[in-house]
Structure formats: structure tokens, C-alpha cells
Amino acid sequence: MDRIRERLGLPNLPEIYVESNINLLLRRAKENRTVGIEEYVNTGGYSALEKALKRMTPEDILVLVEESTLRGRGGAGFPTGRKWRFILMNPKPRYLICNADESEPGTFKDRIIIERDPHLLIEGMIITGYTIGAEEGYIYIRGEYPAGYKILEYAINEAREHGFLGKNILGTDFSFDIKVYRGAGAYICGEETALIESLEGKRGHPRLKPPYPPQWGLYGRPTIVNNVETLSNIPIIITYGRYFMNIGPVGFFGPKLFPISGKVERPGVYESTMDITLRELIEMAGGIKGGRKFKAVFSGALGVYGEKDLDIPMDYSPKGFGGTGTTIVLDETDCIIDSLLVIANFFHHESCGKCTPCRVGTYEQLNILKKFKNGTATKKDLDYLKHIAKNIPIGSICGLGYSAPQAIVDALEKFPEEFEAHLEGKCPAGVCFK
Amino acid sequence: MAYKYLTEDIIKKIDEYRNKFPYKEQAIIPSLHEILEKYRDIPEKSLEELAEYLKVPLSHIEGIVSFYDMFRFKKNARHHIRICRNLPCHLANYQSLLEKIKKLTNADVGKSSADGRWYIELVECIGSCAIAPAFLIDNDLYDGSNLTDEELKKILEKYK
Ligand SMILES: Cc1cc2nc3c(=O)[nH]c(=O)nc-3n(C[C@H](O)[C@H](O)[C@H](O)COP(=O)(O)O)c2cc1C
Ligand code: SF4
Ligand code: FES
Numbered sequence: 307m308d309r310i311r312e313r314l315g316l317p318n319l320p321e322i323y324v325e326s327n328i329n330l331l332l333r334r335a336k337e338n339r340t341v342g343i344e345e346y347v348n349t350g351g352y353s354a355l356e357k358a359l360k361r362m363t364p365e366d367i368l369v370l371v372e373e374s375t376l377r378g379r380g381g382a383g384f385p386t387g388r389k390w391r392f393i394l395m396n397p398k399p400r401y402l403i404c405n406a407d408e409s410e411p412g413t414f415k416d417r418i419i420i421e422r423d424p425h426l427l428i429e430g431m432i433i434t435g436y437t438i439g440a441e442e443g444y445i446y447i448r449g450e451y452p453a454g455y456k457i458l459e460y461a462i463n464e465a466r467e468h469g470f471l472g473k474n475i476l477g478t479d480f481s482f483d484i485k486v487y488r489g490a491g492a493y494i495c496g497e498e499t500a501l502i503e504s505l506e507g508k509r510g511h512p513r514l515k516p517p518y519p520p521q522w523g524l525y526g527r528p529t530i531v532n533n534v535e536t537l538s539n540i541p542i543i544i545t546y547g548r549y550f551m552n553i554g555p556v557g558f559f560g561p562k563l564f565p566i567s568g569k570v571e572r573p574g575v576y577e578s579t580m581d582i583t584l585r586e587l588i589e590m591a592g593g594i595k596g597g598r599k600f601k602a603v604f605s606g607a608l609g610v611y612g613e614k615d616l617d618i619p620m621d622y623s624p625k626g627f628g629g630t631g632t633t634i635v636l637d638e639t640d641c642i643i644d645s646l647l648v649i650a651n652f653f654h655h656e657s658c659g660k661c662t663p664c665r666v667g668t669y670e671q672l673n674i675l676k677k678f679k680n681g682t683a684t685k686k687d688l689d690y691l692k693h694i695a696k697n698i699p700i701g702s703i704c705g706l707g708y709s710a711p712q713a714i715v716d717a718l719e720k721f722p723e724e725f726e727a728h729l730e731g732k733c734p735a736g737v738c739f740k
Numbered sequence: 741m742a743y744k745y746l747t748e749d750i751i752k753k754i755d756e757y758r759n760k761f762p763y764k765e766q767a768i769i770p771s772l773h774e775i776l777e778k779y780r781d782i783p784e785k786s787l788e789e790l791a792e793y794l795k796v797p798l799s800h801i802e803g804i805v806s807f808y809d810m811f812r813f814k815k816n817a818r819h820h821i822r823i824c825r826n827l828p829c830h831l832a833n834y835q836s837l838l839e840k841i842k843k844l845t846n847a848d849v850g851k852s853s854a855d856g857r858w859y860i861e862l863v864e865c866i867g868s869c870a871i872a873p874a875f876l877i878d879n880d881l882y883d884g885s886n887l888t889d890e891e892l893k894k895i896l897e898k899y900k
Contacts, residue, residue: 317881409865412865417867449808450867452879453879487766487770489769490769490773505766506765507767507768508804509807573871604827634869636831645827648825652864
């Protein structure tokens with residue numbers, strides 16, 4: 307049925323729930339197949355590129371992207387327009403990198419765009435290249451997405467054959483091309499400066515910032531790094547123009563993808579405007595599995611939410627959910643301590659080891675949580691855990707170190723009774739001490 | 741120099757990567773992927789050959805191999821099973837899947853089976869949390885939710 311995947315010799319990619327109530331980013335991606343260039347063009351694809359190149363100046367596009375309130379979907383939520391404005395102050399040649407490393411635990415939204423509607427991303431990259439004055443773009447895709455790599459290579463070739471990539475695109479004097487580079491299993495390479503190091507053929511150690519990539523990035527040149535979902539918004543913004551600002555709540559316009567996993571009836575990728583609340587989102591995914599009681603949400607490895615947080619909006623306001631939108635749902639039979647231990651193990655494994663507080667602190671966190679899990683933790687351990695959590699970020703130079711204790715800090719605040727119970731040798735969910 | 745591991749087809753690929761990217765260091769990771777694909781492992785000797793061919797210091801390549809999880813040396817087995825252990829797969833009880841796979845393959849985490857057919861590794865999130873517990877066999881991704889013992893057996897039989 308899927309000619310492209312068949313031709314590329316790809317095994318059938320597993321079925322998951324992919325649903326949308328607005329049909330923007332997921333418009334062509336709800337079925338489990340790869341949309342080729344003919345179908346993409348026949349359904350309006352590459353018309354945003356045509357409009358951008360022929361009827362808009364880079365400055366027109368930049369102003370529109372600024373007004374769109376688009377924020378980065380890779381985790382940090384930085385305003386995209388502001389980042390692009392920043393690079394224009396620095397000389398050419400400039401580069402564009404698409405961050406397709408997607409390794410945050412519980413995150414599987416970018417792969418849906420890559421595997422099902424790759425031209426949406428490619429079109430977004432070309433328009434971005436035009437806007438920021440770059441002639442070369444790279445996609446850095448994690449090594450564990452071999453199918454995505456092949457599909458991107460294939461789609462880029464299609465785009466080249468149709469004159470959307472290469473020299474003098476659509477007869478204009480703008481030229482742009484894209485190369486795909488595979489990672490090889492290292493969460494830290496999603497951090498933008500580590501990614502650049504890795505793309506240059508080195509170990510993926512983060513660089514000291516500043517200078518930031520828009521000043522000093524790939525090959526020491528000004529570089530924009532943007533997430534897959536961020537870039538895939540660009541053709542939609544161009545197509546809708548000012549009407550984009552009618553989609554979703556004021557200040558957080560446009561679509562957002564939410565990868566939902568854990569104890570829900572229909573785990574998958576859901577698209578919505580950002581006025582949806584955490585509670586509504588869980589309902590969209592069918593509610594808690596088996597009619598059990600809700601306990602918590604882990605936003606990947608980066609934050610923990612409880613019952614009281616269920617009515618927060620999934621937007622980028624200070625109180626909003628923000629980040630990548632990653633939603634891992636725990637029910638009453640799951641244990642907070644046990645889950646934190648998994649996350650602590652992850653950070654310990656993925657710390658690149660460059661900064662001592664991060665390298666040692668993630669190890670200490672892990673050891674203390676192990677004690678909580680096996681019932682040997684004391685009040686002293688709890689105090690020490692709080693102490694470490696405060697200190698890891700201070701001596702760290704990158705986002706991994708800043709966020710390594712965050713889930714623990716959140717859990718200490720929202721689920722203090724879980725820590726207390728474990729100190730007394732009790733696991734409320736009946737998971738630990740076995 | 742005659743190469744043992746850098747066969748003609750691999751060298752052709754390496755040359756492609758050399759032409760694709762401006763710096764020769766950028767061919768290292770893609771080349772290691774090719775070596776891994778062909779040998780299901782990174783033979784130590786292949787690193788010397790790659791260093792020689794690309795004219796980069798061996799220590800630089802070794803540094804890369806030790807940094808990236810996918811390139812860590814392992815016992816040479818024909819098929820590589822990667823089971824995810826991160827939170828969504830943990831909540832879906834990957835441990836039970838692991839036990840079943842261990843029994844069916846006679847391999848253990850970090851240890852190949854005696855017949856050299858299987859190697860099992862626990863990995864961090866592989867971006868497939870909606871089908872938790874998710875696992876990869878070589879390049880093929882599998883849905884571990886609602887998987888019966890019979891189905892699992894059938895999947896494993898595909899890999900000789
Ligand atoms: C440890 C770490 C891992 C990250 N992983 C990713 C990732 O896999 N994908 C991504 O887009 N951004 C990731 N980021 C964020 C990037 O550093 C960067 O902010 C982002 O790619 C910028 O794009 P955006 O503004 O479009 O979000 C990570 C950051 C850190 C600190
Ligand atoms: S904070 Fe941690 S991951 Fe980041 S550079 Fe330092 S040691 Fe590496
Ligand atoms: S946590 Fe297992 S695939 Fe994401």
C-alpha cells in the first residue's frame with residue numbers, strides 16, 4: 307500500500323494513535339504511511355514556498371513569524387522570530403540546522419512528521435533558509451531512527467528533482483540544499499551546541515555559551531538550530547498569513563503536538579491548540595487506562611505534575627505546561643519514587659561528564675533514590691537529596707545539568723508524602739521493597 | 741594497504757560521505773554506521789583501517805566510538821535486541837518482556853547467547869512510547885504491548 311516505504315525496504319512501522327482536532331501539522335499524517343511529493347503538492351504543498359519566495363521579502367516573513375508568537379518546540383520554548391532576528395546581525399555564510407535528535411524520554415512527536423509528512427519539514431526549512439539568508443541546511447536525526455533517515459533522504463531527493471531544492475529555486479536567485487546527518491545514541495547531542503560538535507564529527511560535548519549558535523555555530527559560522535515541529539509550523543504560518551493569529555489563544559497561536567504515553571487508553575500523538583488543559587488532553591487520549599485513578603504526569607524527564615495541576619493550560623505561559631508537550635501519565639498503581647529512579651538513572655547515564663557537579667551529582671541522586679526504593683533511606687538522605695538538587699545546576703554549563711534534578715524538586719514539592727512513606731518503609735502504590 | 745574490514749562497498753560509501761560534507765571528520769560517524777550495519781559490531785581493527793583511510797588520528801575515532809552508545813564494543817552477535825527501559829516502557833513492565841526474551845534467546849543483558857545469534861541491550865527511550873514496552877531487533881521496531889508469547893516467538897524466528 308505504501309509505495310515509498312516498500313521501495314525503501316522499510317519494515318512496517320508500528321501503528322499508533324495519531325489524532326487532531328485542528329488538522330494543521332497532522333493534516334496529512336494521520337494515516338501510517340509516507341506522503342510523497344505528488345500527493346504533497348496536490349494537497350497544497352510547496353505553495354507556501356512559492357508565496358514566500360515570489361511575494362514576500364525575508365523581512366516580511368520575519369515580521370510574520372514574530373507576530374505568530376511561534377516558540378521553539380524542542381524544549382526551551384524560545385521565541386523563534388527573536389532567534390532569527392538575532393542571526394541577521396551576523397555575517398554570511400549562515401547555516402540552518404534542524405534538530406531531529408528527539409531523545410527526551412516520552413517524546414515521539416517529531417518522528418511522526420518525519421516518517422509520514424517529510425515534505426512539510428523540508429518546505430519549512432527552505433522558507434527558513436530564505437528568511438535567515440542561509441544556503442545550506444542540515445538535519446541531525448538520532449541514530450535510532452533508521453527509517454526516518456531513509457525517508458528524509460528520499461524526500462529530499464524528490465524535492466531536488468522537482469526544483470524545490472538546489473540552485474535557483476522556482477526560478478528565483480535563491481539557492482538552498484539540505485543534508486542529513488545521523489547521530490549515534492547520545493541524549494546530550496540534542497543540546498544545540500553538543501549537536502553542532504557532533505555534526506562536525508566530534509564527541510558531543512556542549513560548548514560554553516555565550517557565544518550562542520546564531521553568533522558562532524556550525525564551522526564557527528552563525529547558525530540557527532530549530533526543532534522539527536518548530537520548522538514544520540513555518541509553511542502553515544505563511545499559508546495562513548495574518549489568519550494564523552486566529553488559531554488558538556492570544557500569545558500562543560498555532561498548533562502544538564503532544565506525545566502522550568503511560569497509563570492512558572489511547573497513547574499516541576495528539577494535535578491541539580494550546581488552550582487545551584492537561585486534563586482535557588488526557589481525556590483526548592481516552593482518559594486513564596482501565597478506569598483507574600490519576601496520580602501524576604511526568605513531562606519527560608523535566609517536570610512532575612499532580613492532581614492540582616490538571617487544569618493548567620498546555621501553553622508557554624509561566625504557569626503553562628510548555629516544553630516539548632511530552633505527557634507521561636501515571637496512575638494510582640505507579641510509584642513516584644520508582645519513576646524518579648528511572649529518570650535519575652537516565653540522567654546519570656546521559657551526563658557527558660564534562661562538569662563535575664553534573665557528573666557526580668547525577669550519580670549521587672541515583673544512589674539516594676535507590677536507597678528510598680529498597681527501604682534503607684534515612685532522614686539524612688532526604689536532606690542530602692535536597693542539597694544535591696540545589697547544587698547540580700549551579701556548577702553545570704548546559705541544559706542537561708540545569709534540568710537533571712528538576713523532576714526530583716517537583717516531586718519533593720508535590721508528593722512529599724511519597725518520600726515520607728518510603729522513609730517509613732511503606733510504598734503507597736505497593737511497587738517498592740520487593 | 742589492503743583492508744580487511746573496509747570492503748569495496750564500504751569504501752564507496754565512505755567516499756560518498758567525504759564528498760557530502762566539507763570536513764573529513766564528518767565522515768567518521770556515518771562510516772561507523774556502515775561498519776556497524778555490515779558487521780553488527782565495530783571490530784577494533786576496523787578503526788585502524790578507518791583512521792588510515794580518512795587520515796585522521798586513531799585516538800579521535802576511538803574517542804567517538806566510546807562516546808556514542810550505538811558504537812560501544814559488544815560481543816559480536818548476529819542480531820541485536822534493544823529493549824527500552826525508560827519511564828513509559830518501565831510503566832508498561834519492560835522487565836517482564838525482558839525475562840521472556842532472555843528465556844527464548846538464552847542471552848542476557850550485555851551478554852551474547854552461546855550460539856552467537858543474540859545480544860541483548862537495555863536502552864533509553866527510543867521514541868516509541870505509545871507502543872511500550874518497545875523494542876528493536878537490528879533496525880526493526882516492535883510493539884511490545886499486548887504481545888503474546890506465541891507472537892514473540894514468531895518475531896524472534898525471523899532472525900536466524
Ligand atoms: C540535554 C538536552 C537535550 C535536548 N534535546 C533536544 C532534542 O532532542 N530535540 C530538540 O529539538 N531540542 C532539544 N534540546 C533543545 C535544543 O538545545 C535547542 O534549544 C532546540 O533545538 C532549539 O530549537 P527550537 O527553538 O525550535 O526549540 C535539548 C536540550 C538539552 C539541554
Ligand atoms: S551539565 Fe552535564 S551534560 Fe551538560 S556539559 Fe556539563 S556534564 Fe555535560
Ligand atoms: S520510553 Fe520506551 S520508547 Fe520511549
